[in-house]
Amino acid sequence: WLAEGRESYRLFVRTLLSITDNIVDGAVVHPDRVVVRDGADPYFVVAADKGTATFSDTANAIAAERDFWLDDAFASGGSKGYDHKAMGITARGAWLSVRRHFLELGVDVQADPVRVAGVGDMSCDVFGNGMLLSRAIKLVAAFDHRHIFLDPDPDPVASWAERARLFALPRSSWDDYDRALISDGGGMFPRGMKEIPLSPQARAMLGIDSETTDPDTLMTAILKAQVDLLWFGGIGTYIKGAAENNATVGDPANDSIRVDGRDVRARVIGEGANLGCTQAGRIDYALHGAGGAGGRNNTDFIDNSAGVDCSDKEVNIKIALASAKREGRLGEDARVALLAAMTDDVAHLVLEDNRLQTLGLSIAEAGGAGATGSLVRLIETLEEGGDLDRRTEGLADADTFVRRAAEGRGLTRPELAVLLSSAKLALQDALESTALVDDAGMEAELLAAFPPAMQGDFAQDILAHRLRREIIATRLANRLVNRLGLIHPFELAEEEGVGLAEMAGAFIAAERLFRLDETWRAIEQGDMPEAARIRLFDRAAQGIRTHMADLLRAGGTLAPSRLVADLGPGIAALAQAAPGLLAAEARAQSVRMREELAAVGAPDGDAATVAQLFDLDGAVGLACLARDSGMDATRLTAAFTALGAQLGLDWAQGTAARMNPSDPWERLLVSGLARDFQHMRLDFLRRVGAAAVDPAEAAQAWTQAQAQPIRQFRGMIARAQAAVSVSPAMLAQIAGQARHLLSR
Numbered sequence: 001w002l003a004e005g006r007e008s009y010r011l012f013v014r015t016l017l018s019i020t021d022n023i024v025d026g027a028v029v030h031p032d033r034v035v036v037r038d039g040a041d042p043y044f045v046v047a048a049d050k051g052t053a054t055f056s057d058t059a060n061a062i063a064a065e066r067d068f069w070l071d072d073a074f075a076s077g078g079s080k081g082y083d084h085k086a087m088g089i090t091a092r093g094a095w096l097s098v099r100r101h102f103l104e105l106g107v108d109v110q111a112d113p114v115r116v117a118g119v120g121d122m123s124c125d126v127f128g129n130g131m132l133l134s135r136a137i138k139l140v141a142a143f144d145h146r147h148i149f150l151d152p153d154p155d156p157v158a159s160w161a162e163r164a165r166l167f168a169l170p171r172s173s174w175d176d177y178d179r180a181l182i183s184d185g186g187g188m189f190p191r192g193m194k195e196i197p198l199s200p201q202a203r204a205m206l207g208i209d210s211e212t213t214d215p216d217t218l219m220t221a222i223l224k225a226q227v228d229l230l231w232f233g234g235i236g237t238y239i240k241g242a243a244e245n246n247a248t249v250g251d252p253a254n255d256s257i258r259v260d261g262r263d264v265r266a267r268v269i270g271e272g273a274n275l276g277c278t279q280a281g282r283i284d285y286a287l288h289g290a291g292g293a294g295g296r297n298n299t300d301f302i303d304n305s306a307g308v309d310c311s312d313k314e315v316n317i318k319i320a321l322a323s324a325k326r327e328g329r330l331g332e333d334a335r336v337a338l339l340a341a342m343t344d345d346v347a348h349l350v351l352e353d354n355r356l357q358t359l360g361l362s363i364a365e366a367g368g369a370g371a372t373g374s375l376v377r378l379i380e381t382l383e384e385g386g387d388l389d390r391r392t393e394g395l396a397d398a399d400t401f402v403r404r405a406a407e408g409r410g411l412t413r414p415e416l417a418v419l420l421s422s423a424k425l426a427l428q429d430a431l432e433s434t435a436l437v438d439d440a441g442m443e444a445e446l447l448a449a450f451p452p453a454m455q456g457d458f459a460q461d462i463l464a465h466r467l468r469r470e471i472i473a474t475r476l477a478n479r480l481v482n483r484l485g486l487i488h489p490f491e492l493a494e495e496e497g498v499g500l501a502e503m504a505g506a507f508i509a510a511e512r513l514f515r516l517d518e519t520w521r522a523i524e525q526g527d528m529p530e531a532a533r534i535r536l537f538d539r540a541a542q543g544i545r546t547h548m549a550d551l552l553r554a555g556g557t558l559a560p561s562r563l564v565a566d567l568g569p570g571i572a573a574l575a576q577a578a579p580g581l582l583a584a585e586a587r588a589q590s591v592r593m594r595e596e597l598a599a600v601g602a603p604d605g606d607a608a609t610v611a612q613l614f615d616l617d618g619a620v621g622l623a624c625l626a627r628d629s630g631m632d633a634t635r636l637t638a639a640f641t642a643l644g645a646q647l648g649l650d651w652a653q654g655t656a657a658r659m660n661p662s663d664p665w666e667r668l669l670v671s672g673l674a675r676d677f678q679h680m681r682l683d684f685l686r687r688v689g690a691a692a693v694d695p696a697e698a699a700q701a702w703t704q705a706q707a708q709p710i711r712q713f714r715g716m717i718a719r720a721q722a723a724v725s726v727s728p729a730m731l732a733q734i735a736g737q738a739r740h741l742l743s744r
Contacts (some may be wrong), residue, residue: 013046013062020044023069023466036152045315046075047308054083054318060493071317080336081318084125085305086674087347091129093306093354094272098229098548100358101268101296104530107228110134113156117141117225117266119148119276120233121174122166126272126304127233132167135160138207141222143191144234147174148218151186152201191215219257222613223264226291231264232300239264241280242288247280261285262292264464268390269297272304279394279414286412291687293484298361299417305357309350316471317342317450318463323589330458338453345451353478355422359524360482363541364416366534367487372405374487377421377664387426393418405662419486427477427489428470430500432557437472441561445472458556483520484541491547495668496552505557506548512564513571514616516540532601536610539597543613546657549675550620570623570633571616578615581637583645589654590615608699617674621682629686631695636685639696643681646703647710647741648717653677654732655726669728684742706744713741 021042022029028040045060056078063074066568072080084090102109113136120127121144131139140154142149149157162181166172174188182188185201195212203209206221213221221228221236232238237251239261246255261284263278269285271277277285282297317339324330330338367375376398382388390397395415396404404410411419431437443463447455449471450462465471480489484507493503510516523536556563574581582590590611598605622640626633644650654676661667686697703710716737720730 006055006058009058010062013059014066015044016044016060017068021380022067022070024067035684037139039337042069045070045073045311056641059178069322070315070319071322073322073566074316076314080339080462082339082343082346084311085129085547087310087343088125088129088133089310089347089350091126091133091272092347093309093351094270094303095133096132096351096354096533097303097358098231098268098270100355100362101270104534105267106364109136109229111136112152113138114228115140116229116231117222117227118229118231118233119236119238119349120144120231120273121147121172121173124162124233124696125170128163128167129278130231130233130270130272131163131353131513132160139163140227141225142174142381143219143222144174146191146193148189148196148215148222149174149177149186149190150205151182151200151664152199152205153183155181155183156184156542162328178369191219217495220259220677221588222448223257226265228266229268229270230264231270233272233306234273237275239269239277239280239281239285241278241284242258243284244278244280244601251275259297262288264289264295264509265291269295271298271300274300274304276300279418282414283394283412286414294412297413298358299414301421302361302417302701306350306354309347313346313349313449316344316465316467317454319464319467320454320458323464324458342451344702345453349449349451356482356519359537361413361416361420362530363534364420364486365410365413366538367485368410369405369408370410370660371487371625372401372410373409373662374491374664375416375419376666378423378486381494382419382422382426385426387429388418388422391551393422415537416486423490424477424481424484427480427500427504428473431473431504432469434499434501435559436476436501436505436508436558437469439505439508439559439561441461441512441564442472444587445475446553449475476508480507482505482517482536485538485545488541488545491664491667491671492548492552495671496549497530498552498557502552502557503548505560505563506551507544509551509557509560509567510544510547512560513551513568513620514544514575514613516544519613522609523606524542526606528603528606529601532597535576535597535600536602537595537608540610540613542658542660543617544608545671546617546674547613547620549671550618550678553675553679554620554624566627567620567623571619573633574619574622575612575616577634577637581634581641582615583650585639585645585648585650586615586654589651589658589728593658613656614657617653618682623680625682625686636695638682639694639699642696643684643699643703646712647738648679649722649738650723651717652731652738656731659726659728661728666728670731673728673731673735677738680739680742706741709744710743713737 019031021040021114023042028042048604056075059075060072060078061071068074072078076083099109116137116139118127124413131137136156138154139159142150154312160666162178166176177188185199188198193215195210196215196218198208206225208221236254237249238254238258240249242260246258250351261281264285267290282299285295286297287294321330321335325335383390395418410547445463447459489503495502508699519540523533551557591609591613594607620634622637626636653674656670656677659670661670685695688702716734720726720734
């Protein structure tokens, strides 16, 4: 049967290639006798999945036989590729998700003992690798299709060593576990037993009263066990939603043991395997599991994405090296040796994607119920663009989310995971065909997608990569959403009336002008509670959004490198002089923000770095005005801040910039007002400064001439400042009056 299966696979792959475009001598060639009704599409890869190395080699041999342009990039993970099990890459990525959950619970899973129940055995790639990633693991229960393993109180050191032995043992099972190492009351039981005896320790661990039970009941109890982590590394779907029935799950082999998400008492679920839970089951667990308070989980496509990501990177690497091989600059033996030497660097690139993505989810989750309105609007935006099917993805209707928000609950992480992936795909699609990816500054972005060993000798092969646009667009989309969150990118595009590509260009320009890579690195590496870290990222994203809005109004964001070259010197000068240029109100607001961040545990240095993003509000506009007018940027800024202090507009602008209303219409309003309070001052300085040597003197002369209207306006500002809370409507009225005043 094995030979027949392999021949069927060969027939299947040959058939697929027979209707696939190819590249010959740099040109796309359509297959013979095939009617092509769409565009050229030679990019086609396969994922063999089970028996990856053997079946990948089979597929790659067929690709070579047919002279398919991808050669052994056609099927990743073969004998000349990256062995996922040897790298442990899928499990390592999923473990980063687990670590993120526990860090936010105040637990370091690498040092603090965690009680784990799981599905799988040590011979499995994901289960086996995962259960070796921390020596603090106390694996108390597990099952696969053959055995049930119980160890109520394991010794972490001895049990880790035994699991490592089983992992190295070919085709091992739980039956190979050394019984002498199992704690009192534990054991190993074949699933074929009619009745399994339970010790007092096992009954206490699983919450079972009976002294004996059948295997199905025992496995159900393991899924419901009160442990720290439930780790999925085997095949099957074991958790469903309370409103789902088993028939809709599509896994009849496990119908008898499946449980509802709300009945899972594990604090965290890690989905190293695919489809351990249904999406409804994930949401049910996130809302009602872990004893009713809600559990911590993501989705399988978030947790175990490292395997797919590793395959993607292998394909991209091999495509780049193929051109060097064709031109005789790289022999086959040297290519294979280089691929092997880059294994750790490839793993690093992959795991960084996992780490940042799960952190991005935490930042999105921190918005809580208050972010519901904006997230519902995002869902509508993605639906309108054809980038999301709410029903297929298991997302509730708007009314359900609004009712949940009224109860103080925001979207769950599984729901946010769907939005995160959909938002990234929408952004990637919007970027691929635009001029942004052709900007000279994107070359560094493309090179950074490859291991360092390739960035020198094979730089030209990378820069000429067939998937150049797709790789750049993917990296930008990932970073945009991971760093800014789900809401800011799409809201900003809507607020400013621009496309997603223009918005992304503004992000790249802001990232470089304000050295945001240093800001993010400092926040990530700082010693602080995770709540403080997430708050810093959230505040930083809010501050970055204001600069992006100004850059969009400055224009030219599809060529961010040119924008950076034009504005960089002016913004650098203002950043250096900022402490001496801030007016009293701006300094007070900066102090308040630092105190707010310090109150949640943020280090002073990191709080100051994030606060400075708000301190520099207006720097883009002032740098643009200095560039266009030829006036000195610092003198312009002095006039700008003096005018804001005299009229009270610095208070109004700062208040609007720091507002974070839950209603999406109000969010758009206050964001627009923050920009308007800035730009009406810039427009004023542009008018009066054109005829003056010193813009500050011109502004001072104007304020003296308009003393009476200014007193009336300041009276309105004073009433707003004395209000218990400032509303967007109040700021809108102030903006209207300020615009009228400054036009006098």
